[in-house]
Amino acid sequence: MVYNSNFNVSVTKKEVVAAALPLQEHYLPHSNLDLLLPPVDVGVFLCYQKPAAASDQATTDEHYATFGSMVNTLKAALSEALVSFYALAGEVEQNLAGEPELICNNRGVDFIQAFADVELRKLNLYNPDDSVEGKLVPKKKHGVLAVQATELKCGGIVVACTFDHRVADAYSTNMFLVSWSEIAQSKIPSQQPCFRRSFLFPRRPGHYDLSVANMYVPISSLPLPEPAGVEEPLISRIYCVTAEQIRHLQSQANDYSKKDVTKVEAFCAFLWKTVASGKSRRNFKNFRLGIVVDGRTRLSSGDENKAKSFKGYFGNVLSIPFGEKTIEELSENPLTWVASAVHEFLEEAVTREHFLGLIDWVEAHRPEPAVAKVYACSGDGAALVVSSGQRFPVRKIDFGWGKPAFGSYHFPWGGQSGYVMPMPSPKGNGDWIVYMHLQKEEVELIETYASHVFKPFTSDHLNFD
Template sequence: MKFVVKNSCLVQPAEATWNGVMALTEFDQIGAITHPPTLYFYRPSETWLAQEEIMFTTLRDSLSRILVHFYPLAGRLRWLDGGRLELECNGEGVALIQVESDATLDDLGDLSLSPHFHHLSPKINYKAPIEEIPLLFVQLTKFKCGGIALSHALSHAVVDGQSAFHFASEWARLARGESLGKAPFLDRKLLRAGDPPSAQPCFDNEWNEPPVLITQPGSENDEIRNKGNAVAMLKLTKKQVEMLKNEANRTKSSYIDDGDHRMFSRYESVTAHIWRCACKARGHVYEQPTGVGISVDIRKRVEPPLPQTYFGNATTSVIATDCAGDVVTKPSGYAASRIRQAINKVSSAYVHSTLDNLKNLKDFTGLQDIHAMELEASERMFVGNPNLWVSSWTTLALNGLDFGWGNEMYMSPGPHDGDGESLTLPGQDGDGSMVVALHLQAAHIEDFKKFFYQTI
């Protein structure tokens, strides 16, 4: 099947916007500067075959108008000393690409596992100077059957998931002819380190040195890193989700005894199940250290709370750790309790201590591979086997993205390739079901699927 670029342009704000340098927070600094893509598929329509240019024009014009409100996305990043970044709000614009394919949507096969996703997501040249790379790429792909795929990819150095989907939702509103719903809160001064920052942070950043395999010590081990990965999209019915919650909560009191009377959430219960199945599938020995990385939204955890429409990176990461033997042999409530304990660390004091700790660092390139997209796999920070990273998209406004031609038939995260990276997503029908998007080394993926369903 062929995919041909028919049109591409830079879209600038429809009106003059504020120009100047916007300082980024410490949480913006530690995010990768890649552009995680999200894909939306829309059903075939004979009408669209005759309205292709109208669709492209609708996206272009509404994108221009929404950038007036979300103007930082029209700017460019630039490097500062020590591997830090700042955002120059200059209105240079975002990239919009129009692609045609001789394939049909049916030719893609199972949309949840299609190997052709990389054709549907914008191709970004990370070898270009960072000052030349737009912060937002949008690709509209039209299939010969009349179906379309829409992909948007925003720089993670500028926004987190909640901000990205807030933008997409408001953009769709304008495309439908409606007025702006919720304006973004653009002032990042609310999430700054102390001035001066505290010299004695009260926490340790555990994820700087993730656990490594006992049998293959050293996180630089090329053999471990270069094993091929596979992807699985694993569906959980509402009943299965409730069964996992009930099982985790059945033994909660045995492991949570600090007055925390809240039941384990869907995220905690499902993530505990993923962790246990991964340890089994990977065949870990009992004493193998293992960790689960967790991104925690801090908008409601800091004092005073951030506006829910805060536009930027408002998450911090924690890691739940234990030995694989205890994770596997003890009831699922144990693994869920380790996850709960890690999340509970994220208080307002913890957040501000994290900010101060990051502000004190002289060289951010030593904290995380900001240039990771330019590195070979063997050079990147490796957080795969024996570890996982489980992000939750279940609370984000993912579905129902209507630009005037109806809601999508299917939504999916774009292609990722990191061992251990996983997402929990809401079911497409909004019925309480969930989907786990998992990347694991290919040698372990079939065993994982077996344990995932057989042990519910």
């Protein structure tokens, strides 16, 4: 397959979509866990085939009418969805303490229509830097959410969104995407969002374990940045990992004298060890691995009513525990040892007490902004963060013209730490789609030493009916 990376995207219309019903303007404070997020945006995009109802013999006018009807469906459903998900139609401002705060004013969502002169099969999804970045996923210039609907040359459509991470984590984003698609099909949304910030209020008096202080750090306590040097740019790639390879990794990583490690733990251990084994020891001594943990089920543990509400909680409920080992340790020890290290540092953050302590830790340091310590590496260390996207409901996001042929998050976040997001394949066969944003050297290491696991994404992996 010859891919087309030089295609053009032309914007045909820009407008603002607001909630269908009026909203009383009000402020929604960020929770203490929201305050741990820097001002970064996260993208997600979904690729759909040409609808079956659209005839191949359609005239040009009819072809555009088909795209027009899809756009009208998207906009009408979005307007209705924003009634419940009103936070996405607002704006983030600074309050008097200098902290971000959400003003729910129904400012609306920027909605872009575009045309790309490329067929879905010829999109080079393996290299989203060429095919997606700046083309199919919109840059958010205002508000909390931006949407772009792009018609493809083949009659397919790409629906992409960019969210302010300070307002929504991946769980919240997924909930919105499913509700939006359900409304588009005239269904009652299966989950209503909950903005009850009291769930994440600090305790009085607050208290936290030292392990929390080892995971997060006030920005003011970080050393001054060294003079800017020539930093290697990070690049994005998308891979497919088969279900068979995932099971094999889990089998290799398990130490049967202890508790079995999960598939995600085994995957993270393999990735940590693979990248470390090829790192130049002249440049790096230590290597940190962080794993994003969702706290919703942990915080509601043992409380059935709270669990029901937390299932719909909209906002950030995340922690990033991490482990730090030397390059030598990761290179020379077996995968079972690395997997055990992953399991060990994760154990500290999968409890209710950890998240309650994290909320209290933020309260004790407000209004001083803080950052996850995994990102605050010294000059002799590197860092990699894995954010599990296994709950990405790609197969559920059907706006009325079929399930996606492909879907992925897109997060070239701008820092120097690597970011990896494994997600389920839209085929529903147990395969994983893995988005990576890493240093070029790290990508080359993965493709050199782990090419049997990470297969570059091709059109053969698309979920065509």
